[in-house]
Ligand SMILES: [Zn+2]
């Protein structure tokens with residue numbers, strides 16, 4: 020299988036590689052994704068075929084499954100970074116795009132659950148952009 024992507028957590032304990040293709044890339048604005056990302060949306064890649072190989076730190080990966088929902092999030096127990104999760108009994112691999120250290124050749128398909136978005140995330144394209152930190 021061709022090498023697709025690799026990623027890691029912020030503290031570096033967890034490293035992984037992915038093989039296969041992503042079928043979807045969604046930015047989800049639902050209230051659950053806003054909570055678990057701490058931002059206005061989660062950015063997740065989805066694949067029903069890709070495999071994941073944990074290079075290091077698999078024992079640091081914790082998965083939170085929100086009871087009575089399909090919402091799940093994996094993260095590093097040490098630094099809290101979002102990490103890939105196998106959902107639907109392993110049939111679907113969900114990869115937080117921000118966890119990747121390599122570029123992907125897929126653009127987001129859509130913003131989803133957009134009706135649930137935070138008011139402050141409207142019209143973000145109209146605010147100024149700085150290449151670095153504010154001075
Ligand atoms: Zn970590």
Ligand SMILES: [Zn+2]
Pocket residue numbers: 047048049050051052053061132
């Ligand atoms: Zn969501």
